[in-house]
Amino acid sequence: xxxxxxxxxxxxxxxxxxxxxxxxxxxxxxxxxxxxxxxxxxxxxxxxxxxxxxxxxxxxxxxxxxxxxxxxxxxxxxxxxxxxxxxxxxxxxxxxxxxxxxxxxxxxxxxxxxxxxxxxxxxxxxxxxxxxxxxxxxxxxxxxxxxxxxxxxxxxxxxxxxxxxxxxxxxxxxxxxxxxxxxxxxxxxxxxxxxxxxxxxxxxxxxxxxxxxxxxxxxxxxxxxxxxxxxxxxxxxxxxxxxxxxxxxxxxxxxxxxxxxxxxxxxxxxxxxxxxxxxxxxxxxxxxxxxxxxxxxxxxxxxxxxxxxxxxxxxxxxxxxxxxxxxxxxxxxxxxxxxxxxxxxxxxxxxxxxxxxxxxxxxxxxxxxxxxxxxxxxxxxxxxxxxxxxxxxxxxxxxxxxxxxxxxxxxxxxxxxxxxxxxxxxxxxxxxxxx
Amino acid sequence: xxxxxxxxxxxxxxxxxxxxxxxxxxxxxxxxxxxxxxxxxxxxxxxxxxxxxxxxxxxxxxxxxxxxxxxxxxxxxxxxxxxxxxxxxxxxxxxxxxxxxxxxxxxxxxxxxxxxxxxxxxxxxxxxxxxxxxxxxxxxxxxxxxxxxxxxxxxxxxxxxxxxxxxxxxxxxxxxxxxxxxxxxxxxxxxxxxxxxxxxxxxxxxxxxxxxxxxxxxxxxxxxxxxxxxxxxxxxxxxxxxxxxxxxxxxxxxxxxxxxxxxxxxxxxxxxxxxxxxxxxxxxxxxxxxxxxxxxxxxxxxxxxxxxxxxxxxxxxxxxxxxxxxxxxxxxxxxxxxxxxxxxxxxxxxxxxxxxxxxxxxxxxxxxxxxxxxxxxxxxxxxxxxxxxxxxxxxxxxxxxxxxxxxxxxxxxxxxxxxxxxxxxxxxxxxxxxxxxxx
Numbered sequence: 001x002x003x004x005x006x007x008x009x010x011x012x013x014x015x016x017x018x019x020x021x022x023x024x025x026x027x028x029x030x031x032x033x034x035x036x037x038x039x040x041x042x043x044x045x046x047x048x049x050x051x052x053x054x055x056x057x058x059x060x061x062x063x064x065x066x067x068x069x070x071x072x073x074x075x076x077x078x079x080x081x082x083x084x085x086x087x088x089x090x091x092x093x094x095x096x097x098x099x100x101x102x103x104x105x106x107x108x109x110x111x112x113x114x115x116x117x118x119x120x121x122x123x124x125x126x127x128x129x130x131x132x133x134x135x136x137x138x139x140x141x142x143x144x145x146x147x148x149x150x151x152x153x154x155x156x157x158x159x160x161x162x163x164x165x166x167x168x169x170x171x172x173x174x175x176x177x178x179x180x181x182x183x184x185x186x187x188x189x190x191x192x193x194x195x196x197x198x199x200x201x202x203x204x205x206x207x208x209x210x211x212x213x214x215x216x217x218x219x220x221x222x223x224x225x226x227x228x229x230x231x232x233x234x235x236x237x238x239x240x241x242x243x244x245x246x247x248x249x250x251x252x253x254x255x256x257x258x259x260x261x262x263x264x265x266x267x268x269x270x271x272x273x274x275x276x277x278x279x280x281x282x283x284x285x286x287x288x289x290x291x292x293x294x295x296x297x298x299x300x301x302x303x304x305x306x307x308x309x310x311x312x313x314x315x316x317x318x319x320x321x322x323x324x325x326x327x328x329x330x331x332x333x334x335x336x337x338x339x340x341x342x343x344x345x346x347x348x349x350x351x352x353x354x355x356x357x358x359x360x361x362x363x364x365x366x367x368x369x370x371x372x373x374x375x376x377x378x379x380x381x382x383x384x385x386x387x388x389x390x391x392x393x394x395x396x397x398x399x400x401x402x403x404x405x406x407x408x409x410x411x412x413x414x415x416x417x418x419x420x421x422x423x424x425x426x427x428x429x430x431x432x433x434x435x
Numbered sequence: 436x437x438x439x440x441x442x443x444x445x446x447x448x449x450x451x452x453x454x455x456x457x458x459x460x461x462x463x464x465x466x467x468x469x470x471x472x473x474x475x476x477x478x479x480x481x482x483x484x485x486x487x488x489x490x491x492x493x494x495x496x497x498x499x500x501x502x503x504x505x506x507x508x509x510x511x512x513x514x515x516x517x518x519x520x521x522x523x524x525x526x527x528x529x530x531x532x533x534x535x536x537x538x539x540x541x542x543x544x545x546x547x548x549x550x551x552x553x554x555x556x557x558x559x560x561x562x563x564x565x566x567x568x569x570x571x572x573x574x575x576x577x578x579x580x581x582x583x584x585x586x587x588x589x590x591x592x593x594x595x596x597x598x599x600x601x602x603x604x605x606x607x608x609x610x611x612x613x614x615x616x617x618x619x620x621x622x623x624x625x626x627x628x629x630x631x632x633x634x635x636x637x638x639x640x641x642x643x644x645x646x647x648x649x650x651x652x653x654x655x656x657x658x659x660x661x662x663x664x665x666x667x668x669x670x671x672x673x674x675x676x677x678x679x680x681x682x683x684x685x686x687x688x689x690x691x692x693x694x695x696x697x698x699x700x701x702x703x704x705x706x707x708x709x710x711x712x713x714x715x716x717x718x719x720x721x722x723x724x725x726x727x728x729x730x731x732x733x734x735x736x737x738x739x740x741x742x743x744x745x746x747x748x749x750x751x752x753x754x755x756x757x758x759x760x761x762x763x764x765x766x767x768x769x770x771x772x773x774x775x776x777x778x779x780x781x782x783x784x785x786x787x788x789x790x791x792x793x794x795x796x797x798x799x800x801x802x803x804x805x806x807x808x809x810x811x812x813x814x815x816x817x818x819x820x821x822x823x824x825x826x827x828x829x830x831x832x833x834x835x836x837x838x839x840x841x842x843x844x845x846x847x848x849x850x851x852x853x854x855x856x857x858x859x860x861x862x863x864x865x866x867x868x869x870x871x872x873x874x
Contacts, residue, residue, distance in 0.1 A: 211720060218717045225710045232703035239699055242692045250685040253678055257829055264836070400723040407727050408861050411734070411854045418851035422844055429840035435833045 038157040039148075044166065045070045046144035049136050050089075065136055066091045067143055071166050088169035092117070095143060098165050101176050102156060103298075104184040107305045108388035109156060110395045112149035113294030115142025121286065123227040123234075123279075134280070138287060145291065154394075188305075198310050202385070208392065209303040216296040219289055226286060230279050241272030260435035267428040274424070278417050285413065288406040292399060299395070302388055309381045316377045320370035327363045330356065524548045525620045525635065527613035530605045531562075540564050541600065543609055545616065547635045553627060559636050565590065567640050568612055574630035575619065581777075581816040582625055583770045583824060585618035586762035587611070588755070603747075607755045614759070618827070624816070663779035675821060676771055683764045690757050693749060700746045704739060711735035730857045737853035745846040749839070756835050760828070767824060770817060777813050781806035 048068040056062045072085035095114055102111050119135055129135065147166070150156045161179065164172045247265030251258040529544035547559040568587055575584045588611035598604060619625045634640065711732045718728035784806055788799040 214720050215717075218713060218720065222710075222713045222717065225706060225713055229703065229706045229710050232699060232706050235699040236696065236703055239692060239695050242695075243689070246685055246688045246692065250682070253681050253685075257832070403724055404727055404861060407731055408858060410731070411858050411861070414734075414854040415851055415858070418847045418854065421847035422851070425840045425843040425847065429837050429844065432833060432836040432840055435829065435836070 036152050036154060036157040038151050038163075039074070041074055042151070042166070043072050043074050044144070044147050044151055046140050046147065049140045051131070052091075063131065064091055065131070065139075067140055069147070069166060086167055088167075090165075092139070092143075094165075094172075095146065097173075097176065098162065099146075100185060101161055101179065101181045102150070102159070103301070104181045104188055105159070105161075105179070106155060107188070108302060108384050109153070109391050110295065110298045110302055111156070112146055112153070113291060113298055114146055115139050115287070116290060116294070121223040121227045121290075123231040134283075138283060142287060142291070155391075196307075196311050198307055199314055200310075202306065202310065204389070205303050205306050209300060212296045212299040212303065216293060216300075219293040219296070223286060223289055223293065226282075230282065234275055234279060237275035238272050240268050244269035244272065257435045260431045260433070263434075264428045264431035267424050267431065271421075271424045271428075274420055278413075278420075281413055282410075285406060285410045288402070288409075292403065295395075295399070299392075302392070306381075306384060306388060309377070309384055313374070313377045313381050316370065316374040320367065320374050323363055323367050323370055327360065327367060330360055330363065521621075522550045523620045523626055525616045527609055527616055530609055532600060539600070541605055543612060545635060553632060554636065556636075561635065561638065561640075563634070563640065565608070565612075567634065568615065570640070571619075571630060571634045572615075575625055575628055578628060578630065579625060580773050581770070581813040582622070583767055583817075583820040584625065585615050586759060586766050587615055588759060589762075603751055607751055610752075611755060611759055622820075622823070663776070663783035665775045665779040666782055668775060668778075672771060672774065676768065679764050679768055679771075683761055686757055686761050686764070690754065690761075693754055693757065697746055697749055700742060700749075704742050704746070707735060707739050707742070711739065727861050730860050734853040734857045738850045741846045741849040741853075745842055748842045753835065753839055756831065760831070763824075767821075770820070774810075774813050774817055777806075778810050781810045 046067050047070050049065050050068070051063055052066050053061060053063050066089040068087055068089055070085040070087045092114075099111060099114055102109075115138070118130060119132075150162055156162060161172070161176050164175050168175070244265040247261045247268065251261035251265070254261060524547070526546045527543050528546070530541050531543075532539065532541055542562040542564045545559075545561050545563050547554070549557060565587075569590065572584055572587050575582075588608050619628075619631055625631065714728050714732035714735065718725045718732065721728060781803070784803045785799070788797075788803050791797045792799060
């Protein structure tokens with residue numbers, strides 16, 4: 001029962017004591033609850049990260065990080081002991097390969113994004129080094145998140161290659177290459193970068209693409225400004241540490257005031273030191289925002305794919321119409337559209353009946369093929385629209401839920417920071433009162 | 436507590452005008468009750484603001500809250516006179532701007548309530564400007580060389596960025612002037628000084644100022660010309676000087692730290708404002724998330740306002756007190772120097788007299804003994820003042836630092852409640868969704 005003046009209600013405030021780590025757990029639980037059949041069977045974690053060195057493709061020594069993927073049956077614990085999990089090591093480029101495969105194979109699905117390849121939106125205390133342990137740790141969490149997203153998707157979770165990625169350390173690569181998905185990669189890249197004009201764009205997709213672009217811009221801006229805010233806040237807290245030192249020095253020349261000043265100085269030191277943990281926790285929030293920033297790219301690519309299909313439909317229809325036009329002209333003998341053949345026949349005399357009938361037959365064939373093609377393309381496009389739109393609706397709900405959770409956990413973080421602030425300054429005040 | 440107006444002595448003067456008369460002859464508009472204002476001298480009406488148009492503290496009677504604050508301050512200063520009953524209360528308030536063709540300046544109302552017989556009336560209310568306070572300080576310094584005279588706020592504004600007539604500057608200065616008078620009023624010797632009495636009661640302080648300057652020059656010359664060198668300063672006074680030097684250094688450091696904090700806070704505030712506005716831009720793109728995002732923008736905005744308040748308080752209440760104490764330390768060091776001079780003079784005279792006695796049996800003159808008395812009096816006064824100064828210092832800094840802690844606590848509490856009310860909104864919606872799903 002929510003009271004009107006919410007802050008009086010103990011039940012509500014109790015919730016603000018959960019940490020952001022717990023809030024993230026809630027997210028995970030939601031994914032499992034909604035549950036795909038895969039997640040009902042399998043518990044997936046990315047539990048560790050390790051440094052390796054080896055020779056790369058150009059035979060140079062390189063250092064890279066591998067991540068341990070563990071899977072175990074979901075309803076374990078009731079039988080005798082905990083079963084040993086299956087485990088295998090993967091590196092970031094393996095994840096990239098998996099994702100490319102999914103992008104190409106399910107072009108109508110908004111494929112979950114990977115955590116950033118390189119550290120972006122850093123503020124000065126944050127390392128931009130890929131081998132930095134904090135970065136590696138956050139990436140580990142991001143990769144686990146990626147796997148859970150895929151595993152909780154109604155379509156993607158049933159993909160065989162995905163299953164092999166989780167369970168077959170050595171054989172997975174061959175399997176994925178065998179699917180021949182790489183042929184489609186080139187055409188996909190082309191479609192993403194090509195510029196073509198669709199005559200009758202689908203309004204829903206146009207709106208979605210625009211929303212996705214705007215969301216991308218606003219989240220980028222938010223992340224940039226947040227990093228600057230973090231930098232400044234860091235400065236404010238750290239300068240207070242200087243009070244600690246000066247109070248200590250001052251207390252040395254005082255008699256009655258000395259003790260109070262000295263202990264107050266300690267509290268100032270505590271205050272200055274507290275910002276490190278506070279800002280580290282806030283990175284979780286930044287990561288949640290980043291996930292949706294990269295999601296917008298996936299949304300955009302679905303829209304572009306649709307545009308391409310739409311374009312192909314229009315091209316097929318246009319081509320068919322042209323062929324039909326030609327047939328009409330041939331049959332009626334009128335030249336409506338300028339053609340070289342028409343001109344030459346006018347200039348150099350009519351073609352023979354035989355030639356004409358040959359051409360007509362060829363055209364009829366072309367028209368038939370064209371109609372088939374148009375039907376196929378239309379069908380393909382409609383199927384795409386149907387599947388895509390289903391996934392888009394699913395995605396929208398997921399996005400609203402997740403971001404609301406993220407905002408709640410952000411607010412919880414802020415409250416925790418404020419409580420710490422009140423505590424430290426109250427302690428300092430007590431010391432000042434004893435002066 | 437409306438102050439009673441001072442009674443006019445003699446016939447009321449003619450209409451005051453400016454431009455034709457020198458400023459020293461123009462009476463303060465409030466000193467004679469029924470005189471209509473001349474066209475030349477402008478008195479700010481009750482609600483007028485200062486240069487930037489912001490309203491000045493309400494005129495008599497003083498606003499309730501400022502009165503309350505003053506009463507609290509009086510309680511704090513009671514530490515010194517708790518054993519005795521306080522019989523002299525002085526307050527500075529009600530700043531007003533005066534514009535004439537010659538100059539523009541601010542006057543403050545100085546209200547006195549007392550039962551002392553040295554005062555003719557139990558209550559006084561006069562208007563004084565900074566010059567008048569400075570005059571008082573100089574007179575006290577000269578006439579009571581063995582005592583510590585509290586410092587005045589700086590005459591000239593240092594950075595040149597601050598508007599002399601801005602509400603903040605006037606407010607800060609007024610508080611310092613109030614403190615100055617209160618410290619004098621609480622001093623068992625200084626408060627009985629006739630110049631102090633004149634300052635609190637006289638209508639026309641201006642006429643005396645010209646004489647004061649001459650006197651000042653004369654007396655300081657006297658001290659410099661004595662030229663005696665001190666042989667051995669007693670350890671306790673050396674300890675005092677060392678303490679003051681170290682303390683002054685620490686205050687300087689604290690001043691720098693506070694300024695640095697203000698700078699960082701200001702930059703933080705700039706970024707935070709933009710941060711909040713991005714959430715608003717985002718909210719415009721969303722449907723379901725619009726309210727939560729606007730909520731976040733609102734909470735951020737509340738935090739911005741809270742930070743503004745905190746910074747303003749630091750610069751207006753915290754820093755001025757630190758700086759004033761540095762001046763106070765300088766005053767104390769001056770008194771210590773004078774004491775040294777006094778002792779040196781005595782030692783010099785004594786030495787000369789002894790030599791003379793050895794030569795021709797002339798007895799040590801009486802004035803040498805008088806010098807010794809002077810030194811002993813000085814030492815006694817100084818020790819008493821030092822104790823008082825230490826006590827006041829402890830009180831003042833306790834108050835200052837607890838005040839700083841309070842403001843910070845208040846800042847965090849405001850922010851905390853802003854975020855807590857947001858969570859209520861966000862979680863309410865969640866419960867709504869969940870119940871509608873299960874239905």
